[in-house]
Every structure is written in structure tokens, then in C-alpha cells.
Amino acid sequence: MLKDTLSSLIDLAVQKFGAAYAEARAQKLNKTMLTVKEEKVEAAKEGIENGVAIRVLVNGAWGFASVGSFDTRVLADAVSHACRMAKAASLKLKSPIKLSESKAIEDRVLARPKKNPAEISVENKIKTLLVFARNVLGHDERIKSCTIDYLDLIGTSYFMNSEGTYIEQDKLYVWSRILATAKEGDIYTFSREEVGSTAGYEVFDVETPEVVGERVAKRAMDQLKAKPPKGGTFPVVLGPNVVGVFVHEAFGHLAEADLTLSGSVLIDKLGKKVASEVVTIYDDGTIEGAFGSFKYDDEGVPAQKTLLVKDGVVVGLMHNKETAEKFNTQPTGNARAEDFRVEPIIRMRNTFMAPRDHSFEELIEDIKFGYYFKSFRGGQANLDGTFQVGIQEGYEIVKGEISVPVCNASISGNTLETLNKVDAIGKDFELWPGRCGKGQTAFVCDGGPHVRVLEVLVGGSA
Amino acid sequence: MVALKEEEIVGLAEFAVEFALKNGANEAEAFAYEGLTTIVAIERGQITKSSRIVDRGLGVRIVTNKAVGFSYSNILTDKKTVEESVLKALKSAKASKPDKDWQGFPNRKPFPTTKDTFDETVCELSPEDLVKIASTMLEACEKTDKRVFPVEGGVGASYLTRAVVNSNGVAGFDYGTVVECSLAAVAQEGGEVTPVCFEFNAERLYRIDPEWVGFEAARQAASALKAKRVETKNMKIVLAHYALQQLLYYTLMDAVKADYVQRNQSALQGKIGEKVASEILTIYDNGLLDGGLRTWKFDGEGVPQQKTSIIEKGVLRGYLYDNYAARKEGKESTGNAFRPGYLSTPRIEATNFHIMPGKSSPEELIGEIEEGLLVYSVQGAHSSNPVSGEFSVVATPAWKIEKGKIVHAVKGAMLAGNIFNLLKNISALANNQRKVWQLVAPWVLVENVKVIGK
Secondary structure, eight states: OHHHHHHHHHHIIIIITOOSEEEEEEEEEEEEEEEEETTEEEEEEEEEEEEEEEEEEETTEEEEEEESOOOHHHHHHHHHHHHHHHHHHGGGOSSOOOOOOOOOOEEEEOOOOSSOGGGSOHHHHHHHHHHHHHHHHTTOTTEEEEEEEEEEEEEEEEEEETTSOEEEEEEEEEEEEEEEEEEETTEEEEEEEEEEESSOTTHHHHSOHHHHHHHHHHHHHHHHTOBOOOOEEEEEEEOHHHHHHIIIIIIGGGGBHHHHHTTOTTTTOTTSBOSOTTOOEEEESOSTTOTTOOSBOTTSOBOOEEEEEETTEEOOOBOOHHHHHHTTSOOOSOEEOSSTTSOOEEOOOEEEEOOOSBOHHHHHTTOSEEEEEEEEEEEEEOTTSEEEEEEEEEEEEETTEEEEEEOSOEEEEEHHHHHHTEEEEBSOOEEEEEEEEESEEEEEEEEEOOEEEEEEEEOOOO | OOOOOHHHHHHHHHHHHHHHHHTTOSEEEEEEEEEEEEEEEEETTEEEEEEEEEEEEEEEEEEETTEEEEEEESOOSSHHHHHHHHHHHHHHHHHSOOOTTOOOOOOOOOOOOOOSOOOHHHHHOOHHHHHHHHHHHHHHHHHHOTTEEEEEEEEEEEEEEEEEEETTSOEEEEEEEEEEEEEEEEEEETTEEOOOEEEEEEESSSOOOHHHHHHHHHHHHHHTSSOBOOOSEEEEEEEOHHHHHHHHHTTHHHHTBHHHHHTTOOTTTTOTTSBOSOTTOOEEEETTOTTOTTOOSBOTTSOBOOEEEEEETTEEOOOBOOHHHHHHTTOOOOSOEEOSSSSSOOEEOOSSEEEOOOSBOHHHHHHTOSEEEEESOEEOGGGSOTTTOEEEEEEOSEEEEETTEEEEEBOSEEEEEEHHHHHHTEEEEBSOOEEETTEEEOOEEEEEEEEEOO
């Protein structure tokens, strides 16, 4: 029994090595990965990733060890390693780490997909991807390439800690990324879409190869006739997809309590107004089937809907057990580890701006000249609040109407200044799946309604 | 867990290939990997944790009727897990579709010798030793400037082994070490927070300089204070190592990959022999560079690594190939099949992408600039258009240069342009080359870059 093994490891850490806190996290995981380039299957890939992570707090410092094994002797050795690592790390400690205590939980969380990817043959998965490819490539002969990656990840994680919590939780992720390039003369364009779900393979019944393929291909084609935007400060309307990445990158990372403590611009802003009063932001781990949802995080804390900004005022941060103790509050269920090899750190889940009451037409009607940025290519933020979001689909707004497409734009500015310039918020709402990198990869969703910003710096080459 | 011996790891790979052939594979390849890593981490001004990560596994690539299947497992306890992996890969190959361009795994070739890729000292570093190195770095940072706060960082030491065996007689084993230290710092004064200033030093041999990393992170952070906005105009910029790596990684390094070229995804398609960059620019991809962070005897599919000419005096000379892309054109692989571990099939990547340095000192480079920017890092390079090479990024941290001198830090300036135009506008190269992951390069001076200030 894996439960008994984990239990003996916790005992060993606490009783023999004097750990103040110990957790053991085991993982049994199967992955299927497929890559299709144009209409060729590159390779059908399957893998097994099993292993155990041990994390202990000894003398106020963290020790961590991970091994790809369930062998009891190897695991006992890992516990002794982790404790030795913690003791070494504590040598120069100035302020010992303390953790907020949680009450013990016992639970077994089952995945309940309508269509279980484990029960769908690789042949059928390949068939779906080839339909994707044909829809993209068949759109126009100027579409020159199409790369489709597919991943499903199915397994169970087993979590036990020295507070008496034991959780067995199924993991199920289905993800696909569709890339297309188009070429006409010397002009090259590039378009990307992602599909992601924790519900099951049924996600492709909504995000069908036809719907997604059309979206990817049409954008690559439209971009062929796009012009570079002007560089400078302009009013903009951001689509839900761009609002999502802005909320995630520009604001969300600053509100991850570890980064807040590291000196993010939010450090002295709790309870203060940082944004225009129409701005409300959540990070929610409880949206059923969303790519960033789960029941318990990797410290055994239940996920929740965390209010970060309410009517322009910062009311909360995202916490693990360590930062919750520092802020004298409760952990929010944001501690996530990519796999057994690495330790849990504070990560976002499904992060979004709440909708209000404007129609899209109302948002653009007063703009004499500006930009509508509909879909992002990438985004990044810095602790000082400088953000950058690259745009893969954008349009000029001229005299209150959507005009010609623009290419390769990006927007930048200071997060808090920009949040203060948000002056109107749409009544629509979309949530988009994505992957976030913070040393480890986490599956997340970002989103919101359409949003108008009075001015933002546009990095255009024209 | 202790490291597997050469005969153990090669033995498992050989067994996988034999078992695959016995069970109906037309061709088979096994890639085994093991990494033993010890890390000490710094968080918010102090050393708070230490980790030991043992990661090993075997990836099996199998071909039946020109269809490729792949399977991996990280459980290498006995031959049974290897057998299961092989059977899975066979099943995957059967489920997959034939690829008419598949022309076999590489053939056996003699492996070259490499230099400065393994250091016993690195293997012997204890967690206590790493704590000492981390403290040296932290103390150097803290004593440099009181306004600086070390946000995060760490020290890591790894011992890595890899083995490739295939059914064409390739059988290789190689091992090496990597040791690195890094520190990210911000400076705070009067309500102003600087962007994160990151410095690091990674080497194959135990020759890192933690004191320099600590000092340098602090120096950058302190001098990033009192940042001002600049006017929007075209000006000269100096791209320091890290900024150059960020910009090239998502653009030029993709454009020279043969699969990108073959699939109409490269703006450098059909341009061999043409002038694509300034004539002072010469770039080699050198998989055998002494002490290079990506130097190995052979690549991810057992092809000897080599030195490949990419750009000579501004003229495009070649692309990077793996075996598959090379055979499609009737060529030989350049040894650029990259595998980060056992988890996936190889893909084309640069090894040590080496931009030949110039003669000027960094000070001389700056000294000649009437008005420009010195850029240490950019934000958003990953959102560049990977096909056309268009970029639009924030320069941060960056400093304004006037009349040959650095005058102040710059706030929120964006750079927009096209990487292939930028390559043509390089007017000088400094003599300060260093390794930044797969890039080995000096500072470069670029003329006429669009800077958007406000």
C-alpha cells in the first residue's frame, strides 16, 4: 500500500530526523503525446512518470528530495537526504520558516470525464489531429505549415503530511496547440490557438477541429494584409484573451505572495486602491473543467475562489502555507508542483477580470484613433510592474469603428498605472486555457470581458 | 540513489534495442539519461532550502513500416520495465501513420573528443559546500549596496550521463558536469522599485565566480534606480549578452533550423550564399566548443557533434540538421538533434551558437555612441513573430548613453523591429564573449533601432 509507505516516510522524517513538518507526494502518471506536422504524424509518444517527492522543514529550513522509485529503501534514503539538505540549508538562516497550520483532511478525488482520454485509442486521437490539420491547410494555399501538438496526462497523486492529511486525487489534463504559418511573397505570418481542459476528451466536441482550425487559419491569412502599428501611446480596447493575459502576467504574478514579499509593487498596497473602481479580479481554482482547476493543491489545501481586487482595491493575495503564516492569513490553495520532481510553489489557477455592463460597440464608439487587440502571442511582467503583452491579432480603431488589421504589435506599461486607466468594462466573458512558466510549467486559464484602456504604450515599428 | 555505471546504462539501452528487434521492430533506438542534481536556493535575502533530485529514464524510439513510435519510463529498476516500454513504443508505432520521408536512424561514426566537460570536483560538492558558495554570493551582493535586495537565486551542481544505442550499430556513452550560480536582485529607494536584475555564471568545470555574480547583480540593480523615460526615436543600441540571447533564441536560432526551412517557416529559406547580416558577423554552431554548456561527444540520436558554419562575414553558409531533415535533402546531419532528457524524441536545436567576438572593449563600444541605449535584458522576446523575425519588446534593465557615457537608467522603453534587419545593422562587436546557455557571444552594437519611449 502506497499509503502505508508514505506514512512510514513521514514518521521517519518527524521521529528520527526531527522534522517540524514533513510531506510526501507520490505520483503515478501516464502521458500520451502526439505531434502532427502538415498531415504527417511525427511520432506517437507514450510515457510513464512515477515517483515520490519528500519535503521537510528541519531547523526552520526546507529540504527536498525526489526520486523515480517506489522502493521503500530508496524512499527512506530520500527522506534522510531531504533532512540532511534541510540541515545544510539552515546553516546561514536568519529568520526560520514557519507554516500556517491546516486541519487534517482525508479524501479521495475521482476524475469523472464524459470521454476518458485513456479509453480513446491513439488511432482515434491521430484521426482528430489530422482533421485539424486538413481544416487549417485546406483553408487557403497560402497556408504553408501547420503544427499540432497534443498531450493527455492521466494519473493519480497521493499526498500525505505530518498534520494528518491524506489525499488521493486523480489528475486529468487534455491539451492541444495548433500553429499555422502563411506566406505570400516576403510576408510571413504566424497564428496559434490552444485547447485545454480538466474535464475530458469531450473538450473537442466544443473546440472542434472545424471551429479551431478556422480560427487559426483565418488569422494567419488576415495577418498577410496587416500593417505594422504606430509606436506611441494610444487608447485601446482589449479582447477577453488579451485581458486574460494582462490580468495574469501584469497583475497576477505581482499578487503571488512569494513575489509580493520579494518586493513586487503590491507589497504595501493591501487594502489600498490600485485600480480604477470598475476593476475586480479573481483567481479561481473551482471552475469545473477549466484548465487551471483542481480540488486540492500540492500542500493538501482545498482550492477556492480568491478575490484579489474588489472595485479597484487590493483585498487578497495568493498564498501557500509559508506566505499565509507571514501575512497572518490562511493559505488559498495556490501551491502547485508541475510533477514529483519539483516542489510546490505559488501558482495561479483560473485568473480573470469580472465583467460589467458595456457592449462592445459602446467601448469602441468614442475612440477617434486607437487599436483593438483581440488575441495575444505572449506576455511577461517584472516585479516593478513593467509588463509586456505581444499581440497576434489586432486592428485599428478609426472613428469608432474597427478598421484594418495590424501585425506584430505589443503593448507595455506599468501595471498599476494601466489598471487606473481602465475606464469601461464589457458585459461579455471568455476564459482561455494556457500554460504559465515560473521555473515550472502550470496549466491555467486567463480571461475576462472586453475592456477599454484610455492609454497604453504600443510598441509598433511604423 | 547512486549514479548508474557506464555498463549498466549502456546495457539497458542495448537490451531495449535487442528486445525491440526481436518483437518486430524494423529499427530501434534507445536513449538513456541520468541526472543527479543538488541545489541550494536563496529566497528573499536568505538561503532557505536545499534539494536533491535524481532523475533517470529511458526513451525508446521504434520504427515499423516507416511509422515512428516512442515510449519512455522513469522507472529503471529492472529489465521488465524496459520490456514494457518497448512494447508500448511498438504499439504506438503501429497506431501511428507511415512517414514517407523516414530514411532510417543514423549510422555509426567515430565520436570526437571533447574538452573541459567533466570535473570530479563538481560531483563531490556537498550541500554544505553549496551553502558556502551561496553565502559568498549573497554577501557580495549585500555589501555592494544597501539599497539592493537579493530576491532569489541559487547554486546548483549536476552530474549528467547519456547513452544512445541504435539498430545501425551506434553505441555511445558520455558524461559531464554543470555547476551554476545565479542571483536576481532589485533595488528600492524612496518608493521606487527597480526591475529585477539577473546575473549568473554557469560552467562545466568548477570555475564559477559567485562573488562576481553577487556583486554584478547588485551593481546592476543599484544603477537601475532613478530611471527616466526617453524620447521615441531611432537610435544605436548595445545588446548585452542576455538581451542578445533572448532576442536570437526566438528568431534567428529557429530560422536556421533545417526543418523550419523545409517547411516554409524560415525567412532564411533559399538564402544560402546570400548576404543576410553585417559583414562583421560570423557565427558557428560549435557542438565541440571547449567547456561549452551544450558540448557533448554526440547528439540526441548518436551523431557526432561538430562545428558548423552558419554565417561567415555576413553570408549565410548553412543550416542546422538532425538525421531526419538531413536525409530528406540527401545530406549528413550536423549533430543538432537535441534531447533535454529521456522524455521525448529529439528536435533540432543549436548547440553552442557562437558569435565571434570583435576587438573593442565594452567601454570603447559605448564610448563611440553619441546617443543610444545599453540593454541588459528584454521582456517579451518570446512573443516575437518566430517566422518573420518581427519583435516588439521592453528593454529592461536598460541605460541611456549620451556622448559616450552612461547617463541614467531608462524606464519602460520598447524596442520594435525585425531581427533580420537588426543583423544587417550590427556595426561593432565587443571582445567580452561569454556563455549564456546555448549562446556564446560578445556585446553587439546595432545602428538605427526604433526605440519607443512615450
